Amino acid sequence: MKRSPGEKRNLRAGAIFLLLFFLLLTDAQAGLGDRVFETTLSNGLKVILLENSKATLITFHIWYRVGSRNEDWGKTGLSHMLEHMMFKGTKKYGPEDYSRIIQENGGQTNAFTSRDFTGYFATLRSDRIQVVMDLEADRMQNLDLREEDFVTERMVVMEERRQRTEDDPQSFLMEQLEATAFQVQPYHWPIIGWMEDIKRITLEDLKEHYQTYYNPANSFLVVVGDFHRGEMLSRIEKTFGGIPRGVAPRQEKPEDPPQTGERRISVKKEAQLPFLVMGYRIPNLRHPDSYVLEVVNAILSGGKSSRFYRKLVLEKQLALEADSQNSHLSKDPALFYIYAVPLPGKKVEEVEKALEEEIERLQKEPVDQRELEKVKNQLESSFIYSQDSLFFQAMLLARYEIAQNWQGIDQYLPLIQRVTPEDIQRVARQYLIPDNRTVGTLIPLPPKPGQEPPAGSSGKDRMIR
Numbered sequence: 001m002k003r004s005p006g007e008k009r010n011l012r013a014g015a016i017f018l019l020l021f022f023l024l025l026t027d028a029q030a031g032l033g034d035r036v037f038e039t040t041l042s043n044g045l046k047v048i049l050l051e052n053s054k055a056t057l058i059t060f061h062i063w064y065r066v067g068s069r070n071e072d073w074g075k076t077g078l079s080h081m082l083e084h085m086m087f088k089g090t091k092k093y094g095p096e097d098y099s100r101i102i103q104e105n106g107g108q109t110n111a112f113t114s115r116d117f118t119g120y121f122a123t124l125r126s127d128r129i130q131v132v133m134d135l136e137a138d139r140m141q142n143l144d145l146r147e148e149d150f151v152t153e154r155m156v157v158m159e160e161r162r163q164r165t166e167d168d169p170q171s172f173l174m175e176q177l178e179a180t181a182f183q184v185q186p187y188h189w190p191i192i193g194w195m196e197d198i199k200r201i202t203l204e205d206l207k208e209h210y211q212t213y214y215n216p217a218n219s220f221l222v223v224v225g226d227f228h229r230g231e232m233l234s235r236i237e238k239t240f241g242g243i244p245r246g247v248a249p250r251q252e253k254p255e256d257p258p259q260t261g262e263r264r265i266s267v268k269k270e271a272q273l274p275f276l277v278m279g280y281r282i283p284n285l286r287h288p289d290s291y292v293l294e295v296v297n298a299i300l301s302g303g304k305s306s307r308f309y310r311k312l313v314l315e316k317q318l319a320l321e322a323d324s325q326n327s328h329l330s331k332d333p334a335l336f337y338i339y340a341v342p343l344p345g346k347k348v349e350e351v352e353k354a355l356e357e358e359i360e361r362l363q364k365e366p367v368d369q370r371e372l373e374k375v376k377n378q379l380e381s382s383f384i385y386s387q388d389s390l391f392f393q394a395m396l397l398a399r400y401e402i403a404q405n406w407q408g409i410d411q412y413l414p415l416i417q418r419v420t421p422e423d424i425q426r427v428a429r430q431y432l433i434p435d436n437r438t439v440g441t442l443i444p445l446p447p448k449p450g451q452e453p454p455a456g457s458s459g460k461d462r463m464i465r
Contacts, residue, residue: 032050032387032393032396032397032409032410033406033407033409033410034410035050035051036048036049036050036397036406037049037050037051037229038406039233041216041236041237041240041241042241043216043217043240043241043242043243043244043245043246044215044216044217044245044246044248045216045217045219045220045221045240045241045243046219046220046221046401047220047221047223047233047236048220048221048222048223048397048398048401048406049223049224049227049229049232049233050222050223050224050225050393050394050397051225051226051227051228051229052224052225052226052390052393053225053226054226054390055225055226055390056125056126056127056226057123057124057125057126057225057226057390058123058124058125058126058129058223058224058225058226058227058390059121059122059123059223059224059225059390059391059393059394060121060122060123060124060129060132060133060136060221060222060223061119061120061121061221061222061223061394061395061398062119062120062121062136062140062219062220062221063117063118063119063120063219063220063222063398063401063402064117064118064119064213064214064218064219065116065117065213065218065219065220065248065251065402066079066117066118066209066213066214066218066249067079067113067114067115067116067117067118067191068080068113068114068115068186068187068189068190068191068193069115069116069185069186069187069253069331069332070186070213070249070251071186071189071193073189074197074200075197075201075205076189076190076193076194076197076198077157077190077192077193077194077197077198077201078193078201078205078206078209079113079118079191079209079213080113080118080157080191080192080193081153081154081157081193081198081201081206082118082206082209082210082214083111083112083113083118083120084153084156084157085143085145085149085150085153085206086098086111086120086139086143087099087111088143088144088145088146088149088153089144089146089149090138090139090142090143090144091142091144092138092142093135093138093139095149098135098139101131101135102122102124102131102132102135105124105125105128105131106124106125106128107122107123107124107125107128107131107132108122108123108124109121109122109123109132113191114191115186115187115191115330115331116330116331116332116402116403117398117402119398120136121391121394123390123391126225126226126227129227129232129235130235130239133235133236133239133240134239137239137240137243140214140215140216140219140240140243141214141215141243141244143210143214145203145206145207145210147203150203150206154198154199154201157192157193157198158195158198158199160192161192161193161195161198162195164192165190165192166195169267169269169270169271169275169442169444170271170275170442172267172269173267173269173275173277173440173441173442174277174440175190176265176267176440177265177277177279177438177439177440178190178279178335180263180265180438180440181259181263181279181281181335181438182256183256184254184255184256184257185253185254185255185256185332186253187330187332187334212249213249214246215243215244215245215246215247215248216240216243216244216245216246217245217246217247217248218246218247218248218249220398220401221236221240222394222397222398222401223236223394224390224391224393224394224397225390251331253332255332255333256281258281258436259281259435259436259437259438260435261435262434262435262437262438262439263437263438263439264438264439264440264441265438265439265440265441266440266441266442266443267440267441267442267443268443268445269442269443269444269445270444270445270446270447270448270451271442271444271445272444273320273341273342273344273444274341274342274348274441274442274443274444275339275340275341275441275442276339276340276341276342276348276351276352276355276439276440276441276442277337277338277339277439277440278337278338278339278352278355278437278438278439278440279335279336279337279338279437279438279439279440280335280336280338280431280432280433280436280437281333281335281431281436281437282326282327282333282334282335282336282431283333284327284328284329284330284331284332284333284334284403285328285329285400285403285404285408286403286404288415289427289430289431290326290328291328291412291415291416291418291419292419292423292424292426292427293326293328293336293427293431294326294328294379294416295372295375295376295379295416295419295423295424296324296326296336296362296424296427296428296432297324297325297326297336298375298376298378298379299362299367299371299372299375299424300324300338300358300362301322301323301324301325302375302378302379303378305374307358307361308322308323308324308340308355308358309322311354311357311358312340312351312354312355312358316354317343318340318342318343318346318350318351318354319340319341319342319343319346319351319354320341320342320343321339321340321341322339322340322341322351322355323338323339323340324336324337324338324339325337329399329400329402329403330403331402331403335438336431336432338355338359340355348441352439359428359432362424362425362428362432363425363428363429363432364425366421366422366424366425367421367424369421372419372421372424376416376417376419379416380413380416383412383413396409397409
């Protein structure tokens with residue numbers, strides 16, 4: 001049969017797609033960990049290397065084991081504020097020189113603060129990697145914290161908080177829900193910090209935070225890309241090996257006791273629509289049930305064939321959006337989130353009832369084997385394709401290293417495949433129950449005269465910057 005040029009192109013594209021998928025699948029099944037090399041320098045700096053010559057690029061990450069969970073009552077927001085100040089220069093480099101130098105060398109850079117870590121990265125051509133290594137080694141030990149920079153940057157952070165949280169009704173509700181759900185452990189406070197705490201932060205607070213947490217013993221490197229291990233190790237040893245070790249602060253934090261009853265809050269804010277969020281207390285990846293919850297999450301909200309979308313959005317036409325999120329890679333036990341935005345004219349109570357019906361269905365009816373295999377395949381393909389990027393390979397290694405250790409990556413697919421319908425019922429009955437949840441409702445207020453109400457955001461991204 002003669003094919004048109006367009007059909008031939010489509011066939012070639014399909015063949016390339018399948019080849020790429022099978023190559024990625026083979027790598028994933030072999031285990032990412034089989035290709036990773038780990039060592040620790042004499043000063044305590046852990047080094048995680050993954051050679052990948054698919055492009056003449058290297059992504060270089062340095063992560064510090066400090067986030068909002070390492071702060072104290074009345075001193076929230078320090079980790080995020082220090083992340084901002086890390087770009088204000090050292091004794092050798094001036095303010096904003098870091099970003100300028102990376103860009104002049106054709107690279108990209110950014111940073112992020114979370115509950116559990118502060119991470120910095122740059123991606124450059126392989127032959128320029130020494131540039132970022134020199135910059136990172138310098139600011140690990142020689143950060144120049146100046147009062148004038150601090151005063152200015154504190155105002156920037158306060159404005160960031162106003163825009164991202166206080167003027168965003170959904171994010172504000174999420175913040176209040178977490179403050180209610182966590183009463184003991186430091187997930188109680190927001191990553192960016194409470195506004196009053198930001199106002200009270202001093203330059204001396206920042207200097208103490210920097211001296212406590214920014215050292216080789218409390219950090220690690222992840223390097224992924226086009227390099228030879230021996231040469232890279234030699235560069236890292238020469239660049240970072242002479243930095244004093246420092247002391248790794250204790251990472252153990254108190255955890256909340258088991259919840260003994262449902263908690264409910266409501267927030268009144270100028271908004272276009274109501275918003276409903278439910279947070280169920282759950283374990284993280286250190287517990288095998290977290291992998292079952294990954295499957296539960298995919299069943300409920302994994303795309304347009306998921307139960308929430310089909311039932312609440314398409315069939316019942318109750319919600320504009322209905323979604324869930326599993327806190328699999330949090331360092332401490334966190335929350336399984338379920339949230340929804342009702343359609344205009346629909347009541348929050350109707351939406352909540354429909355969400356509960358889908359949860360009860362998980363508890364009472366075994367998931368059909370066909371549906372279970374489908375969501376497992378979705379999770380597997382998503383996990384594999386995320387590793388097609390040098391940056392996301394590095395992110396994956398670093399996230400697992402923070403939560404437990406990077407070797408845990410190779411447990412993900414096997415443990416997902418082992419999940420049974422009985423596991424799903426058991427976990428849904430154990431964790432997704434009213435006594436184990438905190439429910440938050442946004443009650444929209446009309447806009448002030450001359451002001452458009454904010455649309456809000458899902459609040460899913462818990463990293464700052």
